[in-house]
Amino acid sequence: MSSVAREWREVPGRYNLKGTKCANCGTIYFPRRDFCPKCRRAGIGKIEEYDICRTGEVYTYSIVYDAPAMCDMIKPYAVVMVRTDDGVMIAGQLVDVDLEKVAIGMRVRAVMRKLSTDGESGIIRYGYKFVPAE
Amino acid sequence: MDVGIVSYGGYVPRYRIKPEEIGRIWGVDGKSMGKGLMIYQKSVPSPDEDVVTIATEAARYMMDRVPDVDPKDIGAIYVGSESHPYAVKPTATIVAEAIEATPAMTAADMEFACKAGTAGIQACMGLVGAGMVKYGVAIGADTSQGAPGDALEYSASAGGAAYLIGSEKVIAKINKTLSFTTDTPDFWRREGQPYPKHGGRFTGEPAYFKHITSAAKMMFEAMGTTAADYKYAVFHQPNGKFPTRVAKQLGFSDEQIQYGLLTPNIGNTYSGAVPLGLANVLDHAEPGDRIFVTSYGSGAGSDAFDITVTDEMANYRRDNAPTLEKVMADPIYVDYGIYAKFKGKILMPE
Numbered sequence: 219m220s221s222v223a224r225e226w227r228e229v230p231g232r233y234n235l236k237g238t239k240c241a242n243c244g245t246i247y248f249p250r251r252d253f254c255p256k257c258r259r260a261g262i263g264k265i266e267e268y269d270i271c272r273t274g275e276v277y278t279y280s281i282v283y284d285a286p287a288m289c290d291m292i293k294p295y296a297v298v299m300v301r302t303d304d305g306v307m308i309a310g311q312l313v314d315v316d317l318e319k320v321a322i323g324m325r326v327r328a329v330m331r332k333l334s335t336d337g338e339s340g341i342i343r344y345g346y347k348f349v350p351a352e
Numbered sequence: 353m354d355v356g357i358v359s360y361g362g363y364v365p366r367y368r369i370k371p372e373e374i375g376r377i378w379g380v381d382g383k384s385m386g387k388g389l390m391i392y393q394k395s396v397p398s399p400d401e402d403v404v405t406i407a408t409e410a411a412r413y414m415m416d417r418v419p420d421v422d423p424k425d426i427g428a429i430y431v432g433s434e435s436h437p438y439a440v441k442p443t444a445t446i447v448a449e450a451i452e453a454t455p456a457m458t459a460a461d462m463e464f465a466c467k468a469g470t471a472g473i474q475a476c477m478g479l480v481g482a483g484m485v486k487y488g489v490a491i492g493a494d495t496s497q498g499a500p501g502d503a504l505e506y507s508a509s510a511g512g513a514a515y516l517i518g519s520e521k522v523i524a525k526i527n528k529t530l531s532f533t534t535d536t537p538d539f540w541r542r543e544g545q546p547y548p549k550h551g552g553r554f555t556g557e558p559a560y561f562k563h564i565t566s567a568a569k570m571m572f573e574a575m576g577t578t579a580a581d582y583k584y585a586v587f588h589q590p591n592g593k594f595p596t597r598v599a600k601q602l603g604f605s606d607e608q609i610q611y612g613l614l615t616p617n618i619g620n621t622y623s624g625a626v627p628l629g630l631a632n633v634l635d636h637a638e639p640g641d642r643i644f645v646t647s648y649g650s651g652a653g654s655d656a657f658d659i660t661v662t663d664e665m666a667n668y669r670r671d672n673a674p675t676l677e678k679v680m681a682d683p684i685y686v687d688y689g690i691y692a693k694f695k696g697k698i699l700m701p702e
Binding site: 229233234291292313314316329330331332333342344347 | 366398399400401402404405408409437438446449450452684693694
């Protein structure tokens with residue numbers, strides 16, 4: 219498991235889908251990048267904070283049956299790639315869903331859930347997962 | 353200055369279990385157990401849900417309904433619960449970060465059995481009324497515990513609601529609040545213990561009924577009112593039976609408590625119970641409606657509130673977040689095996 223400090227640095231992205239946007243070319247980065255590889259020098263100083271839209275649709279998905287230990291309690295589960303309403307691709311779990319109803323194009327929204335814990339005494343990691351939306 | 357509710361949001365996990373399924377495991381007639389308690393199903397948190405995630409969901413719905421409120425204007429966040437995920441490390445700071453209210457604010461977790469959420473509302477009213485903060489957030493949320501086979505296992509459930517307390521664009525003015533508190537050992541959980549203990553029948557008359565009726569009568573006297581002056585009433589609801597009986601004792605009809613009584617469908621959400629009941633009332637309320645609220649927390653105390661819905665309700669963006677009826681619709685039913693796994697009742701290998 220990664221360190222507490224590293225997890226803490228991820229909080230803005232994990233809790234609130236905080237990304238960045240290059241004001242030069244309009245590309246949105248999530249997780250955040252502080253350098254635009256498209257604009258390179260022209261993008262320096264033009265990277266802005268950007269709140270990624272919390273709603274979107276399933277672009278593609280997979281059902282995981284052989285789960286890592288941290289997801290053992292909820293297997294089988296769906297992993298989805300979501301295209302948010304502002305066009306950003308984000309991968310995550312889709313939960314509180316009947317697995318047979320998971321489909322490409324399904325409307326979803328990001329919620330905060332427990333991602334993993336460091337055993338019984340360690341830190342609890344929270345972050346985004348997706349649930350079905352109307 | 354009018355202090356009151358500026359916004360609210362409620363959340364209940366999607367999973368449910370029925371009392372007959374719990375009774376099947378323990379050789380008890382669960383159906384009549386459920387009938388006696390007036391609990392026909394209870395909510396179950398998913399393994400990835402806890403008080404932090406439930407409080408966050410409720411708080412985000414609350415903020416969705418007031419898009420003009422800058423979360424940076426929130427000066428205090430209190431989360432009341434008896435199932436905070438950490439013994440030391442506040443739930444409130446995580447929720448505050450998740451609604452982007454940090455860092456110029458105060459935060460703390462509260463604990464008073466089932467009334468920690470309403471205690472938070474009172475604390476926020478004080479801060480707002482004194483001009484120390486523009487807005488305060490009070491949340492009551494729980495993923496409550498009942499020992500396997502114990503009567504509490506049929507009722508202890510999960511859910512929570514969040515309230516934005518302020519003095520501008522108040523949708524429901526809190527005319528008055530008061531409390532009735534004594535040292536009554538009707539229910540407790542010692543540090544490090546996984547399940548609470550309770551005094552059986554002792555939890556009724558000298559505990560729940562005495563504190564609620566005392567606080568309620570103090571409120572009637574202070575306001576010069578009777579039950580007939582209120583359109584709706586919300587009482588703490590450890591089961592469906594107690595609030596129905598206490599409402600009758602105080603002169604309220606079944607119609608008055610109809611929206612505020614959610615326990616028959618979701619179980620006892622502890623600190624979330626009165627906040628969720630009030631949220632369901634506010635989902636249906638119109639300007640001018642007067643609401644009587646009395647919570648109860650074991651140990652023991654009751655907080656009473658006299659609330660009037662204002663004309664601002666007509667401008668309020670209630671539809672920006674789902675109503676509780678919508679949140680509670682379309683549940684997924686689980687059997688006892690799944691319930692035991694979700695609640696961490698199965699001893700797993702290292």
